[in-house]
Amino acid sequence: MSRAAVVILGAAVRPDGSPSRALRDRVAAALAWGEAQAPKALYVPTGAVGRHGPAESAVMARLLAEAGVEAGRIAEEPTGTDTFSSAVACIRLLRARGHHGPLRIATHRYHLPRSLLLFRLGGMPARAVPPPPGPAATGQPRRWFWRLREVPALPYDAALMAWARLRGI
Numbered sequence: 001m002s003r004a005a006v007v008i009l010g011a012a013v014r015p016d017g018s019p020s021r022a023l024r025d026r027v028a029a030a031l032a033w034g035e036a037q038a039p040k041a042l043y044v045p046t047g048a049v050g051r052h053g054p055a056e057s058a059v060m061a062r063l064l065a066e067a068g069v070e071a072g073r074i075a076e077e078p079t080g081t082d083t084f085s086s087a088v089a090c091i092r093l094l095r096a097r098g099h100h101g102p103l104r105i106a107t108h109r110y111h112l113p114r115s116l117l118l119f120r121l122g123g124m125p126a127r128a129v130p131p132p133p134g135p136a137a138t139g140q141p142r143r144w145f146w147r148l149r150e151v152p153a154l155p156y157d158a159a160l161m162a163w164a165r166l167r168g169i
Contacts, residue, residue, distance in 0.1 A: 002100055002101030002102070003037075003039050003040075003041065003042050003101050004034065004037050004041045004042070004101050004102040004103070004104060005041060005042045005043075005044055005075075005094055005099050005101060005102070005103050005104070006030045006033065006034045006041045006042070006043050006044065006103075006104045006105070006106055006129060007044045007046060007086075007090045007103065007104070007105050007106065007119070007126075008026050008027055008030045008043060008044065008045045008046065008060055008106040008107075009026065009046060009047070009083065009086055009105065009106065009107040009111065009115060010023070010045070010046055010047020010048075010050070010056030010057065010060070010080065010086065011023040011026060011047070011056065012050060012051070012052075012056075013049075013050060013051075013052045013053065013054065013055075013056055013059050014052060015052045016052075017052065017053065017054055017059070018059075019059045019060070019063060022108065023056065023059060023060060023063075024063065025108070025132035025133070026060075026106050026107055026108070026132060027045070027060050027063045027064060027067075027106070028132060029106050029129050029130060029131060029132040030043060030064075030104075030106035030129055031064070031067055031069075032129070032130070033104060033106070033129035033130065034104075034129070035069075040069075040073065041073070041104070042073050042074075042075060042099070042101075043060075043064050043069060043073060043074050043075070044075045044076075044077055044090050044093065044094065045057045045060030045061050045064065045074070045076055045077065046076075046077040046078075046080040046086040046089060046090050047060070047077075047078070047080055047086065048078055048079055048080055048081045050081075055078040057076045057077055057078040057080075058076065058078065060076075061074050061076045075093060075097065077089050077090050077093050083111070083114060083115060083118065083153070083157060084118060084157045084160050084161065087115070087118040087119055087122055087161065088122065088161075088164055088169060090119075091119065091122045091123070091124050091169055092169065094124065102127070103119065103124050103125065103126045103127070104126065104127055104128065104129045105119060105126050105127070105128050105129065106128075106129045106131075107128075107131065108131055108132060109131040110147050110150060111150065112128050112131060113150065113154065114150055114153055114154045114157055114158075116128060117154065117157075117158055117161075118157055118158070118161050121158060121161040121162055121165060122161055122164070122165060122169055123165065123169070
């Protein structure tokens with residue numbers, strides 16, 4: 001059986017360089033699914049330097065290594081600055097590695113529809129790992145904020161990915 005890959009989409013890094021709760025939760029969700037697979041999953045943490053360094057991908061790679069994941073099963077993608085650019089960069093990385101196994105996405109529930117759509121439009125059939133609880137589950141006003149921010153982003157990013165696919169990603 002082919003090794004599954006799990007793309008872990010980035011989230012904030014704190015001013016001291018430590019992972020935010022959202023970042024830790026996404027890594028934990030990826031690990032819970034990926035380490036239960038046979039063979040164990042390849043992890044693709046993605047995310048550039050945001051408001052605070054280091055890169056989100058580097059912080060996630062460190063968390064994965066601290067959890068016992070071997071370096072050969074971590075393919076860090078440090079250039080993605082948003083969901084769209086992360087999806088494009090991860091698709092390129094996985095294709096360059098010749099990945100043909102299952103693809104899973106680790107992110108929060110509110111972010112899954114757009115994330116899955118982008119990978120699928122990019123030609124990579126993706127499914128979700130069971131999502132962590134998170135920002136969308138932290139109270140009604142905040143829950144609606146996270147959901148509503150996806151409304152304009154989904155069609156905009158979908159159009160960008162369709163265009164990128166036409167241009168050969």
